[in-house]
Amino acid sequence: QVQLVQSGAEVMKPGSSVKVSCKASGDTFSSYAISWVRQAPGQGLEWMGGIIPIFGTTNYAQKFQGRVTITTDESTSTAYMELSSLRSDDTAVYYCARDEISAEYNWFDPWGQGTLVTVSS
Amino acid sequence: DIQMTQSPSSLSASVGDRVTITCRASQTISRFLNWYQQKPGKAPKLLIYAASSLQSGVPSRFSGSGSGTDFTLTISSLQPEDFATYYCQQSYSRTFGQGTKVEIK
Numbered sequence: 001q002v003q004l005v006q007s008g009a010e011v012m013k014p015g016s017s018v019k020v021s022c023k024a025s026g027d028t029f030s031s032y033a034i035s036w037v038r039q040a041p042g043q044g045l046e047w048m049g050g051i052i053p054i055f056g057t058t059n060y061a062q063k064f065q066g067r068v069t070i071t072t073d074e075s076t077s078t079a080y081m082e083l084s085s086l087r088s089d090d091t092a093v094y095y096c097a098r099d100e101i102s103a104e105y106n107w108f109d110p111w112g113q114g115t116l117v118t119v120s121s
Numbered sequence: 122d123i124q125m126t127q128s129p130s131s132l133s134a135s136v137g138d139r140v141t142i143t144c145r146a147s148q149t150i151s152r153f154l155n156w157y158q159q160k161p162g163k164a165p166k167l168l169i170y171a172a173s174s175l176q177s178g179v180p181s182r183f184s185g186s187g188s189g190t191d192f193t194l195t196i197s198s199l200q201p202e203d204f205a206t207y208y209c210q211q212s213y214s215r216t217f218g219q220g221t222k223v224e225i226k
Contacts, residue, residue, distance in 0.1 A: 033214060037165075044155075045165065045208055049214040060122070061215075095164055099215075105171040106212045107155045111164035 002027045002098050004112035011118045016069060017084040020115045022096030029077035030054040033099035036070060036081040038092040049080065050099050086119045093117075123147055123211050123225040127218035133226040140196040142221045144209035149189045156185055156194045159220075160205045168207075169194065198224070 007021040022034065035050035049060035053072040060068055069082045079096055094115045097108035124147040134140050152172040153206065157165040167176045169185035172192060182197040197204055202224055209218040 037217075044220045045159075045210075045217040047217065050215070100170075105153055107167055107170040108157075108165070108210070109167040109170075109176065110165075114164055 002032075002110060004096055004098065004110060006094075006096060006112040006115045009116040009118070011120060012086050012121050014086055014088060014119055014121055016086050017082055018086060019080055019082040020094050020096075020117065022079045022081070022112050023116075024077045024079070024098075029072070029074055031102070033101045034070070034072070034079040035097050035099040036068075037095045037096070037097060037108070037111075039114075040089070040092040043092075048081065048083075052101070065079070083117075086117075088119050091117065091119045122172055123216060124203045124226045125209055127207075127209055127221050128210065129221060130219065131224060132221040134199050135226045136201055139224075140199050140203075140223060142194045142207055142223075143171055144187075144192045144210075146190045146192075146211055150213055152188050153191045154185075154187065155210045155212055156183075156188055157208045157210065158203075158205045159208065163173055165208065175177045178214070179181050180212040194225075 005023050010013050010016050030053045033052045036048040038046050048064050051058045052072045054079050072079045096112040126145045128143050154172045156169040159165040168179050173185045185194050186193050206219050206220045206222045
């Protein structure tokens with residue numbers, strides 16, 4: 001049973017970058033994809049992008065192209081999401097999720113516990 | 122981009138009520154549709170995948186239907202622990218609906 005554990009909360013300055021980690025356990029890391037989803041306070045869910053570790057291929061939502069970088073370290077079964085040029089409206093909880101792509105259909109399960117990133121001067 | 126529109130945005134219901142939430146895609150997505158439940162301060166939880174397949178461990182009062190552009194999540198008899206926000210997601214390009222908050226009447 002896969003479990004995803006994310007890094008702790010961050011407070012960042014506008015214009016800086018943040019890197020959030022997501023450590024997987026319980027299954028072969030490279031056998032599935034990882035997606036990142038964010039949720040601004042009181043708002044809905046927003047898919048940011050994903051990675052397939054075994055191929056190293058990434059796919060980003062157009063909104064975040066050029067500002068987000070998703071990587072993995074297979075030696076530690078950890079995925080990372082780095083968001084640059086932070087603005088106040090990037091304040092949100094950031095989630096990682098296993099992106100089940102091996103079946104005909106795909107879904108997100110399980111999810112990490114979430115990481116609050118606050119952007120404030 | 123494929124847009125997902127949920128309705129209603131919120132609803133009030135009583136324990137034991139039958140609740141239906143709809144999700145419409147801006148273009149056909151076959152059965153590439155998932156449903157999630159989110160409680161305050163918690164990560165979303167997968168309920169239904171591929172439009173109508175119940176995720177393991179999810180109570181059978183939850184069901185999903187639809188294909189193409191129109192989909193439905195039904196809770197047959199609302200329980201106290203079901204008060205939450207529900208999101209649909211199309212899994213072609215991963216986008217979510219805006220959510221439906223189910224509140225206690």
